[in-house]
Each structure stands twice: as structure tokens, then as C-alpha cells.
Amino acid sequence: MKPTRKKILLYIVLPLLLILAAGGIYFYKEYNRVHKDTAKLKPDFTLKATNLVKEFEANEQASNKKYWDKVILVDGVVKQVEKDDRGFYSLVLGDTASVSSVRCSIDSLHSSEAAAVKQGTTIAVKGICTGFNEDEMLGSDVILTRSVVNK
Amino acid sequence: MKKVILITLGVFTLSVSANSQKYFTKAGKITFDATAASSPEQIEAVNRSATAVIDTKTGAVQFSVLVKGFSFERALMEEHFNENYMESNKFPKSEFKGTITNNSAVDYSKDGNYNIKVQGKLTVHGVTKDVTTDGKLVIQGGKINATADFSVQLADYSISIPGLVADKVGKSAKISVSCSLELFKG
Numbered sequence: 001m002k003p004t005r006k007k008i009l010l011y012i013v014l015p016l017l018l019i020l021a022a023g024g025i026y027f028y029k030e031y032n033r034v035h036k037d038t039a040k041l042k043p044d045f046t047l048k049a050t051n052l053v054k055e056f057e058a059n060e061q062a063s064n065k066k067y068w069d070k071v072i073l074v075d076g077v078v079k080q081v082e083k084d085d086r087g088f089y090s091l092v093l094g095d096t097a098s099v100s101s102v103r104c105s106i107d108s109l110h111s112s113e114a115a116a117v118k119q120g121t122t123i124a125v126k127g128i129c130t131g132f133n134e135d136e137m138l139g140s141d142v143i144l145t146r147s148v149v150n151k
Numbered sequence: 152m153k154k155v156i157l158i159t160l161g162v163f164t165l166s167v168s169a170n171s172q173k174y175f176t177k178a179g180k181i182t183f184d185a186t187a188a189s190s191p192e193q194i195e196a197v198n199r200s201a202t203a204v205i206d207t208k209t210g211a212v213q214f215s216v217l218v219k220g221f222s223f224e225r226a227l228m229e230e231h232f233n234e235n236y237m238e239s240n241k242f243p244k245s246e247f248k249g250t251i252t253n254n255s256a257v258d259y260s261k262d263g264n265y266n267i268k269v270q271g272k273l274t275v276h277g278v279t280k281d282v283t284t285d286g287k288l289v290i291q292g293g294k295i296n297a298t299a300d301f302s303v304q305l306a307d308y309s310i311s312i313p314g315l316v317a318d319k320v321g322k323s324a325k326i327s328v329s330c331s332l333e334l335f336k337g
Contacts, residue, residue: 033226064243068219082178085331088199090178103177105200105220130219131243133202137335138175143200145220 038107038126039148041071049076049093049102056132056142057100067129067142073150074102075124081117089114091125091147099139104147113149124150172208174295179203179330181216185305187321194320196221196232203330205295210254212269214247214328236310242277249282262291269299278308286328295332300325 045067052074056063076093079101083089089111094101104125106114117123127144134140179201186194201216218239223229233239249271251257257265265288273282286299302323305312312320 030227031225034224035222035226035229068240084178084180084199086180090200103200105178130200130217133177133200133215133217133244135202135215137173138177138202138204141177141200143217143220145200145222 035146037109037148038071038128038146039110041126043073043126044070046073049074050095050098052102052142053094053098053100053140057140060132060134064131068131070129071126072129072144073124073126074104074144075122076102077122078117078119081114081119083115087111091117091123091149092141093123093125101139101141102144103141104144107146107148110148113151117149126150173204173206173335174332175202175204175335176330176332177202179214179216179328181214181221182327182329183221183324184327185321185324187317187319190319190321192319193224194228196223196229198222201328201330203297203328203332204335205251205297205332207254207257207259210251212247212249212251212271216245218243218245236305236312237276242275244274245276246274247282248272251286257288257290259290259295264289273303275303275308276310280307293334297328297330297332299328302326 052067052072055066074093077096078091079094079096080092081089082092088108089106091104091106091114092101093104102125104127125144125147127147130143130145132140132142178199181198181201182195183197184193184195186192198216198220200220201214204213205211218237219233221229221232223232249269252268252270254267257267267286267288268283269286270281270283272279280303282301282303284299284301286297289296289298302325304323306322312322
């Protein structure tokens with residue numbers, strides 16, 4: 001029996017079109033994908049800012065493997081609230097007696113929450129870990145990016 | 152008593168001279184733009200957690216930045232930047248170590264604008280190359296605002312751009328540095 005036009009259409013052309021369309025939508029979405037709002041992400045790790053610094057100081061390589069690109073919720077004393085000339089905030093958490101800290105670069109969508117933070121208070125910040133910037137003179141920092149003040 | 156005064160004075164002058172020479176920031180801004188001339192969209196990223204130190208006495212300049220801290224508007228672009236081009240798991244840091252070659256022309260104690268020349272070694276993607284650039288220092292109220300723009304050839308740093316995206320990602324990248332440094336109080 002010869003395949004009819006209808007059957008070719010139904011079993012070959014239609015599925016092909018569907019696959020193409022699905023692929024197209026997937027690539028379009030993937031290409032235009034923006035970062036998820038950190039405020040809506042669940043933390044992979046929750047710990048004290050001072051302990052996070054200690055872990056990196058003890059073993060940077062192992063800590064990199066453990067924390068890189070992960071969502072981390074840290075709590076600690078605000079050592080500094082910094083605002084740059086373009087209005088971007090960084091919150092520095094940790095032990096005030098130590099030069100090393102967790103430095104959280106605040107997502108610009110959440111600037112206003114960071115602006116309300118007072119130095120010396122204890123807060124929790126959620127951000128994505130980019131690693132450890134070591135500096136003997138200035139102190140070494142664990143750096144979190146796209147951070148938000150946790151509520 | 153005299154001894155105490157002498158020691159106090161000694162410590163004081165020591166700390167002053169040691170303090171008065173280094174300026175730093177830990178929130179320096181470094182922008183990276185590798186948009187090809189023909190590209191319909193911007194391939195650019197910004198990092199706001201660069202560490203920078205300028206030694207005003209010797210003119211030594213140092214920058215360091217975590218590669219994963221560069222943020223792109225498109226998430227996919229950022230992932231490709233980290234995984235395919237910069238291999239940030241293998242080479243997590245980029246660094247610049249150099250000197251201001253005309254440092255004597257800068258009077259750090261006086262407010263003003265100064266054009267500087269910087270020469271040094273840039274390490275990106277595990278490759279270290281000599282880089283020379285012009286920059287600008289604006290000294291105001293005890294703070295230093297440092298800016299510089301320069302271009303690097305991606306191939307020099309063993310970063311290869313696949314043909315598929317060559318119309319978007321350029322062969323060279325423009326790197327802009329903008330930092331506000333304050334006096335380091337050890």
C-alpha cells in the first residue's frame with residue numbers, strides 16, 4: 001500500500017515541524033535567559049560569614065570546589081556599607097577585628113534594601129560565591145556577587 | 152620619660168610614613184567589552200569587586216579580580232564566558248602588576264588631574280603578557296580616582312573564539328578600569 005499524503009503529513013511532516021518549533025523556542029528562551037533573582041533562590045549553604053572566611057583561609061582550593069557558583073546565605077556583623085559613584089552597594093560582613101571579610105556585591109535591583117543597612121548591625125546576605133581574593137596587606141575576602149539582603 | 156616620648160614619636164613617624172604611601176580599593180570597577188564591530192548586541196560584562204593598590208612613592212600599581220565576578224546581562228553569555236573562554240574554574244583570577252612610569256609627575260598631596268602612563272604585566276586565562284596603557288588620576292580630597300582604558304588581543308591570552316560566534320565576539324577586548332582609592336591605614 002502506498003502511503004497516502006495524509007499519512008506522510010501526519011507521521012513525518014507534523015512531528016518534524018513540532019521538533020523544529022520546540023527547538024526554536026528552547027534556543028530563543030535560552031539565549032534570552034537572564035539571571036534569576038537571588039532573592040528567589042534557595043541557599044545551597046547557610047553559615048556564619050566568619051566561618052566561611054575561615055574555611056577559605058584554611059583551604060582555598062577545596063573551598064572553591066565546594067562553594068563556587070553556589071548560593072550562599074551568610075550572617076554576620078556589617079563592617080562596612082559601601083556605595084560607589086554609580087550608586088552600587090557592597091556590604092562587608094565579618095569579624096571587625098580581622099582584615100578579612102565576606103564582601104557582598106549587591107544586585108542593583110535590591111540597592112534600596114542595602115541602603116537601609118546600618119554598620120555594626122548583624123544581618124544575613126544571600127549571594128553567589130565567586131571565590132576568594134587573597135591579599136596579605138588588605139586582607140583576604142570571600143566575594144559574593146548578585147547579593148541581596150535576606151529577609 | 153624621655154624614652155617614652157622618643158619611642159612614641161618614633162612609632163608615630165614610622166606609622167605616618169608607612170601609611171602615607173599606599174592607596175587601595177576593594178570595590179574597583181573593571182568592564183570588559185568584546186563586542187565585534189558587526190555584532191547586533193553588546194558582549195560586555197562588569198566586575199565591581201576588583202582589588203587595586205597604588206603605591207604613591209614607587210608608582211607600583213596592582214589589580215586583581217575574580218573572573219567569576221564578571222556579570223553579563225544574559226546568563227548564557229556569562230556561562231560561556233566562564234566555561235568556554237576564560238575557563239574560570241582553571242584560572243579563577245586575573246591580575247595586573249605594573250608601575251606608573253611617569254610617577255614623579257604626579258603630586259599626590261595636591262588636588263588635580265594627572266595623565267599617567269602605566270606599564271606592566273597582565274595575567275588573563277593563565278597567560279602573562281606585557282601591557283602599556285595611558286590612564287588618568289584625579290586626586291581630590293585625599294582620594295584617588297584612577298581610570299584607564301586599554302585593548303587586548305584575545306588570541307594573545309590563548310582565548311579562541313569559535314567561528315560560529317565570530318560575528319559577535321571580537322578578536323580584541325576593551326578593558327576599562329575605574330577605581331576610587333583611599334588611603335590605606337594599616
